[in-house]
Amino acid sequence: MLFEPTTLAATATALTAALQTYGCEPRAVFARAGLDIDLVRQPGARFPFARMHRLWTVAREASGDPCIGLQAARQLKPQALHALGLSWMASQTLRDGFMRMARYSHIANTALRIEITETRSEIRLAPRLNVRGIEAAPEAMDAALAFIVSLCRLITSKHFAPDKVQFRREPGIHADQYIGFFASPVYFGQLEDALYFDAAKAREPIPAGNEEVAREVDRIAERYLATLQPSRVQDKVREILLTLLPSGEADQRTIARNLNRSVSTLQRQLKAEGSSYRKVLDETRQTMALRLVKERHHSLGQIAYLLGFSDQANFSRAFRRWTGGPPTEFR
Numbered sequence: 001m002l003f004e005p006t007t008l009a010a011t012a013t014a015l016t017a018a019l020q021t022y023g024c025e026p027r028a029v030f031a032r033a034g035l036d037i038d039l040v041r042q043p044g045a046r047f048p049f050a051r052m053h054r055l056w057t058v059a060r061e062a063s064g065d066p067c068i069g070l071q072a073a074r075q076l077k078p079q080a081l082h083a084l085g086l087s088w089m090a091s092q093t094l095r096d097g098f099m100r101m102a103r104y105s106h107i108a109n110t111a112l113r114i115e116i117t118e119t120r121s122e123i124r125l126a127p128r129l130n131v132r133g134i135e136a137a138p139e140a141m142d143a144a145l146a147f148i149v150s151l152c153r154l155i156t157s158k159h160f161a162p163d164k165v166q167f168r169r170e171p172g173i174h175a176d177q178y179i180g181f182f183a184s185p186v187y188f189g190q191l192e193d194a195l196y197f198d199a200a201k202a203r204e205p206i207p208a209g210n211e212e213v214a215r216e217v218d219r220i221a222e223r224y225l226a227t228l229q230p231s232r233v234q235d236k237v238r239e240i241l242l243t244l245l246p247s248g249e250a251d252q253r254t255i256a257r258n259l260n261r262s263v264s265t266l267q268r269q270l271k272a273e274g275s276s277y278r279k280v281l282d283e284t285r286q287t288m289a290l291r292l293v294k295e296r297h298h299s300l301g302q303i304a305y306l307l308g309f310s311d312q313a314n315f316s317r318a319f320r321r322w323t324g325g326p327p328t329e330f331r
Contacts, residue, residue, distance in 0.1 A: 004049075005048075005049035005050075005110045005130075006047060006048060006049055006228070007048075007052040007110075008045075008080070008109070009040050009045040010041075010043075010045070010079075010081075010082070011108055012030075013041075013076070013080050014073065014075040014080065015059055015072045015143075016037065018063075018072040022063040022068075028062075029058055030055065033052075034054065035052070035055060049131065050134075052109075056137035056139045060139050069142025069144075070143070070146050070178070072139075073142070073146030073181075074146075076143075078151065078154065081108050082107050082108075082224060083107060084101065084105070084108060087100045087104065087221055088100060088101065089155060089208075090217060091214055092206055092210075093203050094197065094202040095202040095324070097155070098123060098197075099116070100214075100218070101125075102114040102115075106225055107221060107224060107228070110228055111131045112128070112129060112144075114126070115127075115128055118321075120324075122199050123198075123199050123202050124195070124196050124197075125194060125195045126195075127141065127145070127193060130274040141168075141193045142167075142169075142178075145165060145167075145194075146182070148195060155208060156206065161182060162184050162197050163196045163197055163198055164186070164195075164196045165184060165185070165187070166193060166195075167187070168189070168191070168193055169188060170188050175188065203323075232273055233259070233270055234273055237255055237266075240258050241255070242284065244258075245284075245288075245308035246308065247308075248308050248310075250281070252277045282318075288307055289307060289318075289327070294330075294331070296331065300315065
């Protein structure tokens with residue numbers, strides 16, 4: 001990676017609360033991991049990822065519970081995730097929330113990326129670490145998947161359950177705890193950690209969703225991300241794309257030339273950040289498309305032009321892939 005990964009300190013408030021349920025002294029546990037527990041209450045404070053990774057191991061040893069990640073997920077509040085948590089709560093559909101989670105996951109952990117794949121019937125979320133030589137602590141991955149489901153329950157129903165859950169870890173004698181928490185089929189010893197959701201349900205409107213609030217919080221999230229990684233290559237690519245898209249000349253070679261580097265260097269640097277030119281292009285187009293379609297200042301043909309599509313039909317197909325429906329319906 002091009003920067004030392006960090007974790008938002010406030011997310012550790014969940015682990016602090018969880019440790020107390022086991023009768024453990026959180027301050028001592030944090031000290032063993034080399035962390036100052038007082039930082040969890042300091043807005044914007046961040047822990048080095050390596051030490052936060054160590055904290056999960058120390059917490060498991062202190063509590064004696066290999067399922068401490070599930071207990072921590074029960075304690076974490078959306079507010080602890082800064083703008084990511086607030087934008088999630090204002091999302092108009094679960095799918096919107098998933099996309100925001102993928103876009104702003106670095107707020108919680110700059111070593112984390114969330115991979116999303118979508119079909120007409122299913123949405124898959126797979127959290128991944130982008131750190132060489134380090135595997136995610138099983139307890140941390142338990143907490144990540146469990147908290148995503150907890151967030152879903154906060155804005156839908158307390159009975160919400162994913163279609164299925166996959167873990168790389170083995171369950172030992174604790175499989176019933178996972179099945180009890182997720183209330184859905186849970187598979188262990190898999191190739192990846194992942195959640196699967198019904199796509200139709202994920203696209204259903206959430207009554208409490210607020211588009212205006214979500215847009216404002218998204219701006220806060222973008223600004224905060226910029227402070228975390230001011231030299232990210234993908235941010236520089238996104239800036240150039242916003243300028244070049246209407247010209248139809250926003251190809252990878254042109255972007256690389258504008259950044260004074262070769263195409264191979266650009267590809268290597270984007271890969272190091274867990275991204276690619278195609279991914280940044282698609283994300284930039286999607287963000288602009290949603291805003292432009294909602295604002296109603298441009299015709300769909302004009303929007304297709306502004307986003308660098310060859311024609312309105314290609315734009316409509318891309319919009320269906322992003323939202324599950326045509327831009328006319330969205331508008």
